[in-house]
Amino acid sequence: MRPRADAQFESKGVDGDPPTQRSFEGVAECYAPPSAPKSSPHGAPRSSPHSSPSSAPRSGPLGEPLGDGVGVRSSRSSAVPPTLEGIPPEARGQALRERGHLLLRRNDYASAGRDYDEALAVYRASGDVIGQAQVLMDRGALRLREGVAVQAVRDYDEALALFQAAGDRAGEGEALRARGFARAEEGDLGGAVCDYDQAIQLFQLLGDREPLKARAAPRKTVAPGESDKEGGSARASEPPRARVYGAGHGRALKARGDLRVRLRNLPGAARDYSSALALFQSAGDRTGQASVLKARGDMRLGQDNMSGAARDYDWALTLYQATEDHLGQASVLKARGDLRSRQEDLAGAERDYDQALELFTAMRDLLGQATVLKARGDLRARQEDLVDAVRDYDRALALFRAGFERRGQAAVLKARGDLRRKQFELVAELVGVAAADADDLEEALADYDLALTLFNALEDGAGQAGVLKVRGDLARIQGDLGAALDLYLDAKRLLEVSGNASELSAVLAEIARTHALAGRAAEARGAAEQALARADRATSAEVRELAEAVLGGQIAAPGEVGSAHDPRSPRGYRRF
Numbered sequence: 001m002r003p004r005a006d007a008q009f010e011s012k013g014v015d016g017d018p019p020t021q022r023s024f025e026g027v028a029e030c031y032a033p034p035s036a037p038k039s040s041p042h043g044a045p046r047s048s049p050h051s052s053p054s055s056a057p058r059s060g061p062l063g064e065p066l067g068d069g070v071g072v073r074s075s076r077s078s079a080v081p082p083t084l085e086g087i088p089p090e091a092r093g094q095a096l097r098e099r100g101h102l103l104l105r106r107n108d109y110a111s112a113g114r115d116y117d118e119a120l121a122v123y124r125a126s127g128d129v130i131g132q133a134q135v136l137m138d139r140g141a142l143r144l145r146e147g148v149a150v151q152a153v154r155d156y157d158e159a160l161a162l163f164q165a166a167g168d169r170a171g172e173g174e175a176l177r178a179r180g181f182a183r184a185e186e187g188d189l190g191g192a193v194c195d196y197d198q199a200i201q202l203f204q205l206l207g208d209r210e211p212l213k214a215r216a217a218p219r220k221t222v223a224p225g226e227s228d229k230e231g232g233s234a235r236a237s238e239p240p241r242a243r244v245y246g247a248g249h250g251r252a253l254k255a256r257g258d259l260r261v262r263l264r265n266l267p268g269a270a271r272d273y274s275s276a277l278a279l280f281q282s283a284g285d286r287t288g289q290a291s292v293l294k295a296r297g298d299m300r301l302g303q304d305n306m307s308g309a310a311r312d313y314d315w316a317l318t319l320y321q322a323t324e325d326h327l328g329q330a331s332v333l334k335a336r337g338d339l340r341s342r343q344e345d346l347a348g349a350e351r352d353y354d355q356a357l358e359l360f361t362a363m364r365d366l367l368g369q370a371t372v373l374k375a376r377g378d379l380r381a382r383q384e385d386l387v388d389a390v391r392d393y394d395r396a397l398a399l400f401r402a403g404f405e406r407r408g409q410a411a412v413l414k415a416r417g418d419l420r421r422k423q424f425e426l427v428a429e430l431v432g433v434a435a436a437d438a439d440d441l442e443e444a445l446a447d448y449d450l451a452l453t454l455f456n457a458l459e460d461g462a463g464q465a466g467v468l469k470v471r472g473d474l475a476r477i478q479g480d481l482g483a484a485l486d487l488y489l490d491a492k493r494l495l496e497v498s499g500n501a502s503e504l505s506a507v508l509a510e511i512a513r514t515h516a517l518a519g520r521a522a523e524a525r526g527a528a529e530q531a532l533a534r535a536d537r538a539t540s541a542e543v544r545e546l547a548e549a550v551l552g553g554q555i556a557a558p559g560e561v562g563s564a565h566d567p568r569s570p571r572g573y574r575r576f
Helices: 024-029 089-105 109-126 129-145 149-166 169-186 189-206 246-262 266-283 286-302 306-322 326-342 346-362 366-382 386-402 406-431 438-457 461-477 481-498 501-517 521-534 541-551
Strands: none
Touching: 089 109, 089 129, 109 129, 129 149, 129 169, 149 169, 169 189, 169 246, 189 246, 246 266, 246 286, 266 286, 286 306, 286 326, 306 326, 326 346, 326 366, 346 366, 366 386, 366 406, 386 406, 406 438, 406 461, 438 461, 461 481, 461 501, 481 501, 501 521, 501 541, 521 541
16 A cells, blocks of 8 residues: 555544544445335335436435435434345346445444445346446445455545446546545545546536536627527526536535545635535535535634634534534534634634544444544543543544444553553653653553554554654653653654644754753754744744743753753653
8 A cells, every 4th residue: 555645634533633534424425326216115216227317326424425315414314224125136236335335334344344335236137237337436435434445446546437338427536536535545545636636527518518607698689579489688698507527526525625635725615615515515415515614614613714604614514414414514514613622712623522522322323423533532632621531532442443443542552542642641740750650651641552553553654753753752751761762753754754743843843852951062052943944823822932942941951050850850840
């Protein structure tokens, strides 16, 4: 697997601070399988393979991998998967797909995979090319849930070839969009951009070429006494013509906008989101509109545009409520909770998290519950409600493990380790490092070790660097400056690759402090100058103050004249 160039903003929703993450919502939005016509329990014949508009996927966060026939927009999605007794052979493939969707919603990946494999065999035996392609799209979405993007790309490759062979251009566009998402997950960002561009061009060719806005109609000269049979002179403008494939086009634009956020091309992402929103509005797709508004709100939150993000979240929430999309509501409530937490409205944030958790729980969405519990644990840790914070982290970790979400597990383990480290530091500040409870320290180190192993397996350099930095902090607190410096330098190398300026600045400041405490004034000054040079708007005031303190000689080796001792060394806790 190629290394993934995660932007800090992309890890939001799983690790709470910055997106992307390969979040559960992102995986869900990569593909919505073609919607099945509502049928009786015994199943109805599927639509014609060439009826492209009716087989276009539905949009919407979290519910996108599922079709209409499985009831993903209400609590029916938690019903017991039906048996297939009495299903006629011609309807068995579609019935297997629908049951697979239900099993996927309940995180029973093994059973869902078996149903998709059997459905694929049924369609192959009957020679149904479109049926085969649709099942491969379903199975590709399942592979993404399982975290095996390479296999998802293979399924989408095969589906794309089948749609092309059948002449289903809309299906081809959806397959390109889904493959683009899988390629991005695999780390092939160039291939993802190429797929999204091809999908957008294809939908543009399929759709009505007329502009979305009302266009002026040419006025016709009419002789006196004659009537305008065509009504050209009486009509100043024509109403806009709806794009037949506008929703598919909008989904492709939104997917490209999401990728551009990852690539830090925020102006390009904003253009894609605006175009997608207009297309969804023209197509009357309120769920699609809501998904774009949620994504644009996330982008604006990353830009510290709090008012713009709040407007987008509120609008998205209204649309999801109108469509009774409970999962969509939950995802927006969680995001709005993150926004309110950033604004220090902690009570409002907790209300949003509680509502989101209630909805995710009602829908039996394990990963959604885990994401909210992680965020609420972070909030309670800020409020120094350490007992409840640990309880939330423990529940989140169990749910992430049940959902096989390794990135979520790593983020929770790091957060829980931070909390336990904080408990150790608080005690050490009062009674000294030697007298502090060693259990807190050992538990923190155990959490960090597990988190580091997972981030390494995920090839997440920024995640690894975050754990290495806090491990370095612990080593410095214990007075092992050599070990601390080694850990900080490892974190620095990883962050130089990932390009996270604020985190790199923080690590450089710690390197400067460690050099200063070891009596290496020249190295300390150089690292402090680099820390200030790499600082950006996301760099905290504490990091800047620390670097300036090193440059001002306020931190030096113990025993030096005029020096101030490091606050986190065994001797005591002062300002620096």
